[in-house]
Amino acid sequence: xxxxxxxxxxxxxxxxxxxxxxxxxxxxxxxxxxxxxxxxxxxxxxxxxxxxxxxxxxxxxxxxxxxxxxxxxxxxxxxxxxxxxxxxxxxxxxxxxxxxxxxxxxxxxxxxxxxxxxxxxxxxxxxxxxxxxxxxxxxxxxxxxxxxxxxxxxxxxxxxxxxxxxxxxxxxxxxxxxxxxxxxxxxxxxxxxxxxxxxxxxxxxxxxxxxxxxxxxxxxxxxxxxxxxxxxxxxxxxxxxxxxxxxxxxxxxxxxxxxxxxxxxxxxxxxxxxxxxxxxxxxxxxxxxxxxxxxxxxxxxxxxxxxxxxxxxxxxxxxxxxxxxxxxxxxxxxxxxxxxxxxxxxxxxxxxxxxxxxxxxxxxxxxxxxxxxxxxxxxxxxxxxxxxxxxxxxxxxxxxxxxxxxxxxxxxxxxxxxxxxxxxxxxxxxxxxxxxxxxxxxxxxxxxxxxxxxxxxxxxxxxxxxxxxxxxxxxxxxxxxxx
Amino acid sequence: xxxxxxxxxxxxxxxxxxxxxxxxxxxxxxxxxxxxxxxxxxxxxxxxxxxxxxxxxxxxxxxxxxxxxxxxxxxxxxxxxxxxxxxxxxxxxxxxxxxxxxxxxxxxxxxxxxxxxxxxxxxxxxxxxxxxxxxxxxxxxxxxxxxxxxxxxxxxxxxxxxxxxxxxxxxxxxxxxxxxxxxxxxxxxxxxxxxxxxxxxxxxxxxxxxxxxxxxxxxxxxxxxxxxxxx
Numbered sequence: 001x002x003x004x005x006x007x008x009x010x011x012x013x014x015x016x017x018x019x020x021x022x023x024x025x026x027x028x029x030x031x032x033x034x035x036x037x038x039x040x041x042x043x044x045x046x047x048x049x050x051x052x053x054x055x056x057x058x059x060x061x062x063x064x065x066x067x068x069x070x071x072x073x074x075x076x077x078x079x080x081x082x083x084x085x086x087x088x089x090x091x092x093x094x095x096x097x098x099x100x101x102x103x104x105x106x107x108x109x110x111x112x113x114x115x116x117x118x119x120x121x122x123x124x125x126x127x128x129x130x131x132x133x134x135x136x137x138x139x140x141x142x143x144x145x146x147x148x149x150x151x152x153x154x155x156x157x158x159x160x161x162x163x164x165x166x167x168x169x170x171x172x173x174x175x176x177x178x179x180x181x182x183x184x185x186x187x188x189x190x191x192x193x194x195x196x197x198x199x200x201x202x203x204x205x206x207x208x209x210x211x212x213x214x215x216x217x218x219x220x221x222x223x224x225x226x227x228x229x230x231x232x233x234x235x236x237x238x239x240x241x242x243x244x245x246x247x248x249x250x251x252x253x254x255x256x257x258x259x260x261x262x263x264x265x266x267x268x269x270x271x272x273x274x275x276x277x278x279x280x281x282x283x284x285x286x287x288x289x290x291x292x293x294x295x296x297x298x299x300x301x302x303x304x305x306x307x308x309x310x311x312x313x314x315x316x317x318x319x320x321x322x323x324x325x326x327x328x329x330x331x332x333x334x335x336x337x338x339x340x341x342x343x344x345x346x347x348x349x350x351x352x353x354x355x356x357x358x359x360x361x362x363x364x365x366x367x368x369x370x371x372x373x374x375x376x377x378x379x380x381x382x383x384x385x386x387x388x389x390x391x392x393x394x395x396x397x398x399x400x401x402x403x404x405x406x407x408x409x410x411x412x413x414x415x416x417x418x419x420x421x422x423x424x425x426x427x428x429x430x431x432x433x434x435x436x437x438x439x440x441x442x443x444x445x446x447x448x449x450x451x452x453x454x455x456x457x458x459x460x461x462x463x464x465x466x467x468x469x470x471x472x473x474x475x476x477x478x479x480x481x482x483x
Numbered sequence: 484x485x486x487x488x489x490x491x492x493x494x495x496x497x498x499x500x501x502x503x504x505x506x507x508x509x510x511x512x513x514x515x516x517x518x519x520x521x522x523x524x525x526x527x528x529x530x531x532x533x534x535x536x537x538x539x540x541x542x543x544x545x546x547x548x549x550x551x552x553x554x555x556x557x558x559x560x561x562x563x564x565x566x567x568x569x570x571x572x573x574x575x576x577x578x579x580x581x582x583x584x585x586x587x588x589x590x591x592x593x594x595x596x597x598x599x600x601x602x603x604x605x606x607x608x609x610x611x612x613x614x615x616x617x618x619x620x621x622x623x624x625x626x627x628x629x630x631x632x633x634x635x636x637x638x639x640x641x642x643x644x645x646x647x648x649x650x651x652x653x654x655x656x657x658x659x660x661x662x663x664x665x666x667x668x669x670x671x672x673x674x675x676x677x678x679x680x681x682x683x684x685x686x687x688x689x690x691x692x693x694x695x696x697x698x699x700x701x702x703x704x705x706x707x708x709x710x711x712x713x714x
Binding site: 048049050052053055056057060163164165168169170171173174178179369398399400 | 583616624693694696698699
């Protein structure tokens, strides 16, 4: 008899989702899907509001990476107020926003690795769920847990000093920013009492990378073979090809590293990217128009960024990138669990960038805002921690928003996450008569590697426990496990 | 020259010129009585009832009643503070006040009073009324979702001939303060900024403002409303 297994909700991810695994009469996996079951509707209820509310209102999509939404919206509105795209801002406007974003990147990546994913590495995929969590990490490896907490705190302090508060600030406004960085704030972040200073963050970032690399070395087969599949990759890059998470042009490469989207202006994103709606998920499926729905899907996020960029413009992270690239002989890396490796290289890059920016006297300039001739449409794209984030707004002559379209990072990774779940389910389920704890968690590990933010993706409220349901071929529930 | 009189608020001696309202006299003497519709320089009307006090066991509005010699005023009592809190709650539930995305947040008197009276969840059900916004003026946005009908804009925003930019429209539950369409199109930047400043909530938004004041430098970021008066 065929069965359907449901994992709902998926745990240790941001937001609420469920997984269903369909088994055929022989107990083989015939299909599996990641369903996103939240719905919010931000794009609709922002219509009619004055456009300058967008960066403050839309960031409420998320409590983890609100800064990315805040900045993507502000970038779109820069275009609307005539401040241009990226290059039009004053030095202090551009650099304060970058500092805010690197702080956000740092804290979000750290949260994901230390709080959400490190339990899998410390205790194994089939470890006891009672200890396979952040409390278990504290008991098993106190130093690692403390570092995670303090690194996240540091990133949040950077956000507070640039955006006004740690969550949901107001720092970025159309055409610039509303504050610069005072010398006292700079000194606190740069040379604050240990461990909360820039040098310590760089050092701990290197330590986190060493932790992952040591784990990888000891578990090469299980890491490299886990949900390893070829795909396209998309991200922003700086015009010279450098990794740039704040501003640049859109580039995509295929599984062989060939360019399939060649450094195009993101103002025209809708010429290159389209979204497909499927009736079993609130999350859409974006794809590159030129390649079509079947072949045009792509991955975003840390792995994609390191596959797409030419180099990283900070020395320590560049050295790590060279090692990362050498591992796959310069070809794009398709190994799902290498997202963690790429993410930690980005943590190091963010720490280096924060240190570099804090030493820049432009942050104390007073010319905060630029304005020019008003336009009725603007697109802002940014590399959020989880991947490329698109904000598109259109306004009327009375300054009211008439259209908002958001393609959130996690949405871009929808098809890749489904593919990863499918591969993992087939590898862990086939031929086994029962649902094991290890299998349940392996499916979550596959999803977790992408660090999905399901609340953002459907623009939602909810909790995140895990439910697994077994259904027969008539879709009748015959078994259910909730943890 | 007017005579000086003495009276008491919550047992505390108040010395003021004869003719000063209880709110004004209290302020001079370092006693805060909360207000919303009252605005310095404009004729008081007592329509919001935030300044409700008790004199001789009768409820009165402190912004309209002049202090009198020997008067015993009750203001900071559990009963009166609960009434004030209830008024704030009513204003919240009968409008659409979403502080997280309102640019008046931190400078908003209604929000500040909600903090002062520790409003958590209103005791009344939310009405969620369908209200629109008028963005047709090139200078300001009049957001009816946030209007508390205090009349401060009606009383203080006038042109050089003394004509009002704002006026009442409709009656009863449909009562609204609206901006004159023609005058709104010719409004100066200075007057638009003043209209936003004088509005106690985020119902009048000057279009060129847009979150320019950072968190930490807003009116009520450092100290609660009334603290500037209280000795």
